Amino acid sequence: MQEPFKYLTRVNRILLLAIIAMTTGVTSLYAQPAQTAKVLARGGGKTIIQGGTGLAGGFVPVITTIAFHAERKGQAVSGDFECLALVPAAATGNGSGQFTVNAMYVTGQVTSVDVAGKTATLQGTATITGLGAGTNVPFTFVVREGGPGSTSVLTASGLTFQEILLEGSFEVP
Numbered sequence: 001m002q003e004p005f006k007y008l009t010r011v012n013r014i015l016l017l018a019i020i021a022m023t024t025g026v027t028s029l030y031a032q033p034a035q036t037a038k039v040l041a042r043g044g045g046k047t048i049i050q051g052g053t054g055l056a057g058g059f060v061p062v063i064t065t066i067a068f069h070a071e072r073k074g075q076a077v078s079g080d081f082e083c084l085a086l087v088p089a090a091a092t093g094n095g096s097g098q099f100t101v102n103a104m105y106v107t108g109q110v111t112s113v114d115v116a117g118k119t120a121t122l123q124g125t126a127t128i129t130g131l132g133a134g135t136n137v138p139f140t141f142v143v144r145e146g147g148p149g150s151t152s153v154l155t156a157s158g159l160t161f162q163e164i165l166l167e168g169s170f171e172v173p
Contacts, residue, residue, distance in 0.1 A: 003031070006173075012083070018050045022146055027063040034115070035073050035074055036073075036165055037071040037072065037073040038071060038072045038073070038077070038087070039069065039070075039071050039173055040070045040071055040072055040077070040079075040113045040115055040120060040172070040173075041067075041068065041069070041070045041079075041101065041113060041115070041120035041122060041143060041170075041172050042068065042069035042070070042171050043066075043067075043068060043143065043168065043169055043171050044065075044066055044067035044068065044168050044169075044171035045065075045066060045148075045165050045166070045167045045168015045169060045170070046063060046065055046066075046166045046167040047063070047065075047066055047152065047163035047164060047165050047166060048061065048063055048163065048164055048166055049061075049062035049063075049064065049065075049085070049161050049162065050060070050161055050163070051162075051166060052087075053087070056078045056124045057140075058091055059086060059097075060087050060088065060091045061088065062085050062087050062103060062161075063085075063086050063099045063166075064083055064084060064085045064086070064088070064161075064163060065082075065083070065086075066082065066083050066150060066152070066168075067080075067081075067082045067085045067150070067164070068080065068081045068082065068110070068122065068141065068143070069110075069133075070110045070113045070120070070122050072113070076115050077110065077111060077112055078109070078110065078111075079109070079110030079113070079122065079124075080107075080108070080109060080110060080112055081106065081107070081108045081109075081122060081124065081139070081141055082106070082108075082119035083096075083104070083105070083106040083154060084102065084105050085102070085103045085104040085105070085131070085161075086099035086100065086101060086102060086103065087101045087102065087103045089101050089169075098116070099142075102129075102130060103130050103131055103165065104128065104129065104130035104131040104132065104140065105128065105129045105130060106126045106127075106128050106154070106156060107126060107127050107128075107166075108125055108126025108137075109124045109125060109126075110122045110123070110124040111123060111124040111125070115172060117172075117173065118144060118145040118146075118172050119142065119143070119144050119145070120142070120143050120145075120172045121140060121141070121142045122140070122141045122142075122143070123135060123138070123139070123140050123141075124138075124139060125138055125139070126156060126168060128156060128157060131157070132156055132157025132158070132159050134157060134158075137157055138156070138157055139154065139155065140147065140155045140156075141154050143157075143170045144170065144172075145170050145171055145172040146165070146169065146170060147165065147168070147169045147170075148165050148166055148167060148168075149164065149165065150164075150165040150169075151163065151164055151165070151168050152165070152170065
């Protein structure tokens with residue numbers, strides 16, 4: 001405390017330091033804490049589509065890899081959704097159990113979430129390749145919390161996929 005305070009008496013220096021300390025303390029009390037994001041739903045894993053491609057596709061099995069998360073920060077909801085659907089190169093016989101053909105890929109941003117108990121409904125827009133291809137395509141993903149055996153339903157481009165989780169977990173905290 002040499003130069004800036006050289007003209008202040010010792011008592012004035014103590015008072016000045018007390019005022020600075022009190023001002024800093026009051027400012028800290030009223031400072032807004034950083035908002036933390038609240039997780040609304042998240043998960044990932046491997047699923048199988050119930051009924052595969054269905055009658056129109058010859059009942060070819062479909063395996064998907066799904067990953068998603070949705071969170072709320074203040075009033076804003078954000079998140080991401082990914083779903084890669086693979087089918088075998090051969091419908092039956094040799095190679096029919098090797099899921100190597102990309103039938104559909106959905107990559108989207110979650111813009112709203114509705115949680116009811118242990119079920120979450122995520123909505124947003126996605127870019128889709130393969131089945132239902134397009135950009136800014138609205139999608140809805142309904143997910144029920146749990147591990148293998150849990151279910152989810154993806155609706156996009158007028159298509160509905162009912163899925164059963166084989167590996168991984170879905171969380172709706």
